Amino acid sequence: MTLTASFPSLRPSPCTNTSLPCESPTHYQYGVLYATLGLACLGFGGTRFTTATMGADQFDDPKSIGIYFNWYYCVMYVASAISSTAIIYVQDNVSWTLGFGITVATNLVALILFLSGMKFYRRMKPKGSPFTSIAQVIVAAVRKRRVSSRVGQVYNYDVDDKSSTAPSDSFRFLNRGALKIESDGPKSRSWSLSTVQEVEDLKTLIKIMPLWSSSVLLSGLVGMFNNFTILQALTMDRHLFGSSFKIPAASFLFFNTLATSISLLILDRLIHPMWRKLIGRPLTPLQQIGIGHVLNALALVASAIIEIQRLHVAKSHNLIGLNDGRTTIVPLAAMWLVVPLAILGTSEGFLFPGQILLYYQEFPTSLRGTSTAMISLLVAVGFYLSTGITSLIRKSTSWLMDDLNEGRLDIVYWMLAAIGLVNFGYFLICAKMFKHKLDKHDQSLDNVASS
Structure with a gap:
């Protein structure tokens, strides 16, 4: 990506008003771009969740494994917050080459740090596919x-x-x-x-799939929430507390990432120790996931209430029915969107560490490298599902219009919240029927997993 930003021959010429129609990329430029994106996908798949499993393999006791997953996600979300603000600011205001160059340097430092610990890592011997x-x-x-x-x-x-x-x-x-x-x-x-163990491993996978499926729809709701929040932000006053600084609509998702990072810190340093002291046992992965389901529904409810207020302000200012082909900005502070984003971020702080710990505990030992990637898979499937649900709503209702002031996004939010609650009921049924595995390797882990 740094090379494409550095060398004009790797990208089409800039499009200006005097150069219409714009010059299309060549097959060579498309090839470079797709190869770059392919490398990024391979690197993402080979590092993010493989690192999670490899890090957890360094510990023996369940408490340390749980703490590791909390901090793993905390660091990941903090890094995401930095990249979505500081790096993007450099690219937009200084130089795309410098912005991508910073990420190259960061990756090189990370690689050096990773390789420097090679002789200390506990590495599990592969036993075939x-x-x-x-x-x-x-x-x-x-x-x-x-x-x-x-x-x-x-x-x-x-x-x-x-x-x-x-x-x-x-x-x-x-x-x-x-x-x-x-x-x-x-x-x-x-x-x-x-072997009997291979048979039991397959049974474990079959038993855990209903629980996994309950999170697929949840991921789809998160995808729709993020998209609709950006649409809401585009129609609201995005100036920061009355100043001249205007927050980009897509940057509002930063508050989601920030809330997740903060919630993970509070969970690890405050909530988990207090829960263990008061209840006498740790907060289980299933309980964390259940709390995440409830908070997700609450975030959708909060967005619905804000959308009702936004439409009310639009109506009171006669901004509905202008038929100018675009959504008129409503004089309502977009900072109100931080409330549902913070609730959603807290939801993810419960959901993802709980899910990754559950899968790591319950998956067969030979599949633990795959277990942590199940979250990436459910996010991917959920986001594809969100696209399908959005298309269905647009085709069958008038709730999602090009002019948001003419639609009823609030009804969509209420519908998604209802779907989330029904999905939470499905999760409770799956959790009730789920039996934690207990074998000679996982007896200690079961003390954390049982609920």
């Missing part, structure tokens, strides 16, 4: 679907597993994948024979 073992369990169970169950059946155990406990009764069909029959031969594991 965990997804292969999942596929093997399914294939082996399907192959043995006609094998009749009988007393005294022999199951295949991992060579490192000294236990002889039979597979659990849940999803009993999958137990056939670890069932030994004469045709299996001497191999301890294959596409026709899995």
Whole structure:
């Protein structure tokens, strides 16, 4: 990105009023841009949530793991706040080359810091792709679907597993994948024979997916909230407390990031110790996620109330029905939007550390590297879902108009809040039915996970 900002040949010529129609990028320029974005996606996927898992692997006790995840997200949100304000300010007001150059220098410093600790890290030895073992369990169970169950059946155990406990009764069909029959031969594991541990690992994934799915819709609501908040800000007075400084509409999301950072600090230094002292046990991941659900709905309610007031001010100033093709600015301070943004930021302070800790605890050991990436996946799916819901609302109602003063964004917020509460009920059902795993590796972690 620094090179594209530095060399004019890597980007189209600036578009001015005298150069209409604007010059389109060449295939070469498009290629450089897409390759750059592809590298950014690969780097993002290979660092952010892999770092979360690798950092947690350095600790043995659940309390330290929970504290690590809190600080991990705190640092991540603080960095996001800096990048969305200071870096963007440099790019807009000084130089895009300097703005991108600062990020290059930052990445180099981070790489040096990471490599300097190489000899101290505890590194888990890879045992092959965990997804292969999942596929093997399914294939082996399907192959043995006609094998009749009988007393005294022999199951295949991992060579490192000294236990002889039979597979659990849940999803009993999958137990056939670890069932030994004469045709299996001497191999301890294959596409026709899995181990009991592999079968139980797959069952754990199946059990946790309903909980994961309850957060997908929540992520979609957050995506819509962010988009609609920017639209609201564009139609309101964005001057900072009456000064001449005007806050860019998209920069209001900074208050969300700031609230998350502050809430994480308060949670780690104040709320969690007080909860442990008063209740006698730590705040569980499921409880953190549940609180996040409730706060998310409250943020939507707060936005609906602000939108009602915004429309009232627009009506009282005769700013509705002007039919000029654009939304007229309403004389209402956009700083009111900080209230729902702060509530949403606090919600994320509960949600993300709770989710990442839950997945890290409950996922099979071989899949813990994937467990922390589940948050990134649910955010991606949720944001795609938000686009679909927004399109559906625009096609079937008149609530979302190009002129926001002509629409009823407040009704949309009330509807999203209702959806959030229904989704919270779904989460409670999933949490009630969810059974935490308990095996010889995770008995200590279960003390934190149980609720």
